[in-house]
Amino acid sequence: xxxxxxxxxxxxxxxxxxxxxWADRSGVHDSLLTTGQxxxxxxxxxxxxxxxxxxxxxxQYRQLRGALRRLAAQxxxxxxxxxxxxxxxxxxxxxxxxxxxxxxxxxxxWDAGTGFVLAWAEPASKSVQDHLASLAREGAQxxxxxxxxxxxxxxxxxxxxxxxxxSRREWCSPGCGNRARVARHYRRxxxxxxxxxxxx
Numbered sequence: 001x002x003x004x005x006x007x008x009x010x011x012x013x014x015x016x017x018x019x020x021x022w023a024d025r026s027g028v029h030d031s032l033l034t035t036g037q038x039x040x041x042x043x044x045x046x047x048x049x050x051x052x053x054x055x056x057x058x059x060q061y062r063q064l065r066g067a068l069r070r071l072a073a074q075x076x077x078x079x080x081x082x083x084x085x086x087x088x089x090x091x092x093x094x095x096x097x098x099x100x101x102x103x104x105x106x107x108x109x110w111d112a113g114t115g116f117v118l119a120w121a122e123p124a125s126k127s128v129q130d131h132l133a134s135l136a137r138e139g140a141q142x143x144x145x146x147x148x149x150x151x152x153x154x155x156x157x158x159x160x161x162x163x164x165x166x167s168r169r170e171w172c173s174p175g176c177g178n179r180a181r182v183a184r185h186y187r188r189x190x191x192x193x194x195x196x197x198x199x200x
Contacts, residue, residue, distance in 0.1 A: 006044045007160065008172060013045045014139035015150070015161055017061065018069050023159045032062055050126045057128045064100065064132055067093035068139045072161050075143045078152040080159065100136030103129070155179050 007019045020031040020041060031037055035053035038061060042049060070093035072078065088096075106118045120137050142150045142163065149164045155176025162172040 008162065009044070011163060012138055012142065013047075014068060014135045014142060015163060016045055017041075017065050017135055018072060018139075019160045020065060021069065021159055023157050025157075028159055032058065032065065034058070047131055048126060049128055049131065051128065060128070060132055063096060064136060067096040068136075069161075071097065071139070071143055072150055073152070075148060076150060076152040076161070080152060080154065097136050097140055100133045101140060103133045104137070 007016070007022055009016070011019065022029055022031065032041065035055060035058050038053040038058045042053070066088040070088040070090060074090055074093075104120050106120050109117045109119055111117050120134075151162055151164045151169075153160045153162055153172035153176050155171045155173075156179045158172060158176050160172040160176075162169075
C-alpha cells in the first residue's frame, strides 16, 4: 500500500477518491493505475467487495474520479492549472454522475432534529457497482449542499480537495497552510513589502 497514500482519512470517501490524484515536489501522481492499487485503496476506505479488483472496475473508478474532479473544479471555481488527470468535459462529467445516480432512488425520511430528509439507502450488497453508485451520490450531495463546504486546496502545488468543516480552514492540511504562508512571506520580501532584501 506504500504507493497508495492515505491522504486525509477523515475526508468522505468520494473526496478520498478524488484525492487519489495528488502532488508532491516531483509532480502530480495517480494512485489508481493498477488493480492492486485499487484493491489497496478499497482497503484504506474500508470497502470489502465480494470480488477482486478487475481492469473493468479500475476503469470505472478512474472515470468516476475524473467526473467528480471535473464537477468539483466547476463547483469550487478551481483555477489551479494542474488539477485534472484527464480532460473530462462538464457535460460528460454530469452524464456520468447522473448515470450512477439513476441506478438508485432516494427515500423520504423523517428526522426529528432536521425534519424531512431525502436520502438514498446504502446498499446491502458489497458489489463494485453499488459502491460506485454510493460514491457518486455522496459526491453529488457534497456538490449541492446549500452552504457548499467542498473546497479546492490552494496550497502551493496542491491538487487536493477537502470538505471545509471549520470556517477558518483554508487548506487541505496544516502542511499546505504552512507552505502557503511561507510562499506569501517570500513574495512580500521579494517585492520589498516585508522588509529589506539582500542585494544580489
